Amino acid sequence: MSGRLVCAVLMIVALPTIWSAASAQTPKAPDTLEARVRACTPCHGVQGEGTDNDYFPRLAGKPAGYLTNQLIAFRDGRRRYAPMNYLLEYQNDDYLQKIAAYFSALRPPPQQPSVTEASPAVLARGKTLITHGDQMHGVPACSGCHGPKLTGMEPGIPGLVGLHASYISAQLGEFRYGTRTAPSPDCMQLVAASLTEGDVAAVAAYLASQPVPADPSPVARGTLAMPLACGSEPH
Amino acid sequence: MLTDRLASWLFIVGMFFTGFGVPAIAAGADDHALVAKGEYLAKAGDCIACHTDPGGALFAGGRALPTPFGTIYSSNITPDAATGIGNWSADDFYQAMHEGRFPDGGLIYPVMPYASYTKVTRADSDALFAYLRSVPPVNRPNRPNDLQFPYNNRQLILGWRTLYFNVGEYQPDATKSAEWNRGAYLVQGLGHCAMCHSPINALGGTPESRAFQGGLIPMQNWYAPSLTSNKEAGLGEWSIDEIVGLLRTGVSHRGAVYGPMAEVTFNSLQYLSDADVRAMAIYLKSLAAGTPPGPESSGVSSSESSLLMSLGQTVYQARCVICHGSDGSGLPPDYPPLAGNPSIQMESAVNPIRMVLNGGFPPGTGGNPEPYGMPPFAQTLSDDEVAAVVTYIRAAWGNQGTAVSASQANALRKVPLD
Numbered sequence: 001m002s003g004r005l006v007c008a009v010l011m012i013v014a015l016p017t018i019w020s021a022a023s024a025q026t027p028k029a030p031d032t033l034e035a036r037v038r039a040c041t042p043c044h045g046v047q048g049e050g051t052d053n054d055y056f057p058r059l060a061g062k063p064a065g066y067l068t069n070q071l072i073a074f075r076d077g078r079r080r081y082a083p084m085n086y087l088l089e090y091q092n093d094d095y096l097q098k099i100a101a102y103f104s105a106l107r108p109p110p111q112q113p114s115v116t117e118a119s120p121a122v123l124a125r126g127k128t129l130i131t132h133g134d135q136m137h138g139v140p141a142c143s144g145c146h147g148p149k150l151t152g153m154e155p156g157i158p159g160l161v162g163l164h165a166s167y168i169s170a171q172l173g174e175f176r177y178g179t180r181t182a183p184s185p186d187c188m189q190l191v192a193a194s195l196t197e198g199d200v201a202a203v204a205a206y207l208a209s210q211p212v213p214a215d216p217s218p219v220a221r222g223t224l225a226m227p228l229a230c231g232s233e234p235h
Numbered sequence: 236m237l238t239d240r241l242a243s244w245l246f247i248v249g250m251f252f253t254g255f256g257v258p259a260i261a262a263g264a265d266d267h268a269l270v271a272k273g274e275y276l277a278k279a280g281d282c283i284a285c286h287t288d289p290g291g292a293l294f295a296g297g298r299a300l301p302t303p304f305g306t307i308y309s310s311n312i313t314p315d316a317a318t319g320i321g322n323w324s325a326d327d328f329y330q331a332m333h334e335g336r337f338p339d340g341g342l343i344y345p346v347m348p349y350a351s352y353t354k355v356t357r358a359d360s361d362a363l364f365a366y367l368r369s370v371p372p373v374n375r376p377n378r379p380n381d382l383q384f385p386y387n388n389r390q391l392i393l394g395w396r397t398l399y400f401n402v403g404e405y406q407p408d409a410t411k412s413a414e415w416n417r418g419a420y421l422v423q424g425l426g427h428c429a430m431c432h433s434p435i436n437a438l439g440g441t442p443e444s445r446a447f448q449g450g451l452i453p454m455q456n457w458y459a460p461s462l463t464s465n466k467e468a469g470l471g472e473w474s475i476d477e478i479v480g481l482l483r484t485g486v487s488h489r490g491a492v493y494g495p496m497a498e499v500t501f502n503s504l505q506y507l508s509d510a511d512v513r514a515m516a517i518y519l520k521s522l523a524a525g526t527p528p529g530p531e532s533s534g535v536s537s538s539e540s541s542l543l544m545s546l547g548q549t550v551y552q553a554r555c556v557i558c559h560g561s562d563g564s565g566l567p568p569d570y571p572p573l574a575g576n577p578s579i580q581m582e583s584a585v586n587p588i589r590m591v592l593n594g595g596f597p598p599g600t601g602g603n604p605e606p607y608g609m610p611p612f613a614q615t616l617s618d619d620e621v622a623a624v625v626t627y628i629r630a631a632w633g634n635q636g637t638a639v640s641a642s643q644a645n646a647l648r649k650v651p652l653d
Contacts, residue, residue: 029558029569029607038558039594039608042615076290083593083611086652090501090598095605 033102039087040099047108050162055170058162059103061216065155067100068093069182069232079180110212114164118205126206129199133227139194140227142203145187150210152218156232159216165201165208172200183231190228266365273366276359279511280352280425281503285309295319295373300346301454305382307346315372328364329357334402335392342392344380345400354405354424399442418518421511426503431459431495432468447522451583456650457494458583462522467581469523470516478516479509484602486568490576493595494586501598543638547627550620554612555628563632569607574632584639587625588647591616618645 029035045051048060059067073079075088075096088096116123128134130150133141143150145157152159160168174180175192182188195203226233277283286309288298296311313319320328327338335349336342343349355363385391405424407416422428423446433442434450449461449468460468470478473489481487485500492500504512552561559565563574573579579587594611597603612621618641625644629636 027566029566035569036605036607039596039610042610078290082652083613086593087596087608087611090497091596091606092599092604095599098605 033098037099037102043083044103045108048103048106049108049111050164054164054166057164057167060106060108060162061151061218062104062158063152063154063156063218064097064101064104066152066158066232067104068097069156071096071100073180073182079174107216110214111162113162113209113211116165116205116209118202118209122202123206123209125199126202126204129195129203130206134199137194137196139199140191142191144224144227145230145233147219147224149213150207151213151216153224153233154218154221156230156234157218159218160207161210161216162212163208165204168204168207169200172204185229185231187226187228187230187233269362269365270369271366272359273362273364273369275506276355276363276425277366278503278506279421280355280363280427281499282312284498284502285347286312292371292373292375294367294370295375297375297378302346302382303453304386305380307344307380307382308378309347310377311373311375312367313370313373313375314368315374318374318376319372320367321372323364325361325364328367329360332360332363333404335396335400342389342396344389344392345395348427348430350400351424351427351429353400353402354420356404359425401443412517414514414517415521417511418514418516421507421515422518426515428462432462433459451585452495455495456585456647457589458581458585459495460578460581460586462519463526465523465526465577467577469526469577470519471523471526473520475513475516475520478519479512480568480602482512482515483507483509484568484600485597486571486603486606488567489572490578491568491571491595491597493590493597497595497598500600505598505600505602543623543626544630546620547623547625548631550616550624551627551631554616555624558607558609559628563628563634568603570609573628574634576634580629580634580636582637584625584629584636584643585647587628588621588639588644589650591621591625592644592648593652613648618642618648 041048043051043053043056044059048058050056050058070079071088071091072093074081074084075091077085118126129139130142133139133144142160145153146160147153147157150160171180172192172195175186175188176195178189192200282294285298285300286294286296288295291297292313294312296309298309300307300309311319314321316322323331323338330336330338331343331347332349332352332355334353335345335347380387405420408419411419429446431452432447432449434445434448435453447462449459449464451458462468462470465471473481477487477489481490481492482500482504484505485492485497507515551559558570559573560570563572565572590609592611592613594609596608597606599606616624621644622639622641625639626636628634629639
């Protein structure tokens with residue numbers, strides 16, 4: 001009986017402190033996408049700028065639609081990189097879309113392009129392919145879809161600047177061998193199949209040697225008359 | 236033997252093949268209710284996890300299920316007459332769920348969790364069957380299993396059945412509440428929780444006496460903790476609301492789900508009604524009631540501690556504090572606490588090592604659609620650093636786990652993620 005009384009007295013004394021503790025904010029994780037995607041930034045950079053790891057791509061500024069397509073492809077296993085397939089396995093489309101929009105809107109400060117060891121002849125070949133293509137061998141100009149400044153086109157075509165050469169050549173290889181696929185018609189598969197190994201090395205070296213333009217935003221939807229139809233770029 | 240059975244089966248199938256799927260049964264109002272009930276029960280049974288290939292058609296099967304004996308491929312359970320179960324009757328279906336036998340009496344591999352589904356009532360089995368009849372038929376022949384000799388002989392299943400399989404619907408316990416019985420029915424039956432949460436022996440069986448005592452899931456290398464001991468994932472100390480929250484949303488103030496449990500939450504538990512998850516929580520809490528809290532093994536010896544713990548603390552301060560806090564309290568439910576979290580102190584250190592190597596995102600659920608993630612550290616930490624930081628979180632802040640070696644960390648690096 002007396003025990004209960006002591007308790008009651010303690011409660012009364014303690015109540016104001018409990019109240020003040022409850023009204024003081026209990027610490028919570030910041031309700032932001034920035035906090036939510038900390039799982040991604042060690043590889044892609046806090047600003048989506050990429051890292052010095054040759055194979056971890058830049059995300060910042062790429063069209064949100066393109067990034068969403070990639071995240072869904074990783075989740076469903078149509079594009080493979082085990083650590084990312086694993087992280088995204090149980091996420092819904094709506095959330096992936098928000099994550100894509102978040103990285104798409106980031107504008108990290110411009111970085112220095114990596115120093116290239118490619119010869120001037122190789123770089124010149126790369127530049128020609130990108131700006132004019134190679135009609136004899138059926139290669140369309142990359143800039144016809146990826147934009148005159150290679151910053152991509154809304155909603156589905158990514159910019160090609162700010163990427164490392166080994167990442168670019170690996171992606172071209174994956175398109176070519178069908179381990180990376182995009183909605184049909186899969187124009188990049190056709191483009192990649194038209195390139196020789198030397199061409200791949202040349203475009204990769206040239207692209208990696210280019211600075212990211214001050215405004216890396218993609219051009220608006222429908223701006224470019226694309227040389228081929230792409231399933232991921234609806235008209 | 237297997238190929239024989241398959242060959243004759245394919246022959247029979249060939250004779251029935253018409254080129255058209257079975258049209259969905261015309262449905263009246265009662266049928267609609269039955270189909271809706273069956274759809275709900277299919278979620279409770281997580282049929283999709285095994286019978287749908289990622290990115291593939293619903294219930295068309297063909298999902299590879301690696302086992303220590305080789306790979307088994309799940310079957311097409313759409314109502315396609317030629318390649319699915321379109322020619323099955325409700326009796327055939329009940330026999331598969333209840334007795335683990337094909338319509339011709341042949342034995343089904345226990346990867347199909349009929350050791351649990353046998354507890355399902357006939358009425359629920361019929362509702363499930365009505366629902367499966369209503370999904371679009373898909374023509375997709377079953378892929379032959381890829382099992383090593385002698386496991387490719389289905390007769391071996393007889394041995395497993397004799398030892399570990401008890402046919403029988405769930406029998407309510409009259410001394411317990413209706414809610415408790417509903418929870419037990421779901422956990423033991425459709426939920427097939429024991430399939431992972433039990434020590435798996437070499438034969439792939441789960442002795443009923445050790446159900447829910449935890450075990451390493453073969454091939455996946457995740458440890459499914461004991462649900463009967465508060466030292467592991469026993470929920471005796473949790474409030475009912477906390478258990479319901481964890482099961483339905485994937486996060487809680489005590490811990491988050493990850494690995495195979497994230498799949499269960501994502502595909503199954505998040506869709507169950509509040510009443511059903513509450514019933515499961517009441518049953519689960521009772522399973523562990525009265526067992527002592529906290530792990531019994533006591534920490535890391537002092538010689539180990541000096542080296543491992545100081546390296547571990549350095550790594551922790553540099554990499555983990557931002558989310559889990561220097562006192563290990565996290566920012567629950569978004570960043571789970573590590574201090575006092577039994578799931579990282581268990582005898583098996585597989586789960587915390589894999590969390591550090593692979594990172595994780597709790598599943599996106601109705602109750603937690605935009606979860607917070609943890610980065611993988613496999614790419615940035617050495618084996619020594621992984622071992623040190625896991626040892627540190629297992630022993631800091633009064634945690635009672637044991638030390639972890641670099642070779643343990645190294646071995647888990649090689650586990651395929653998918």
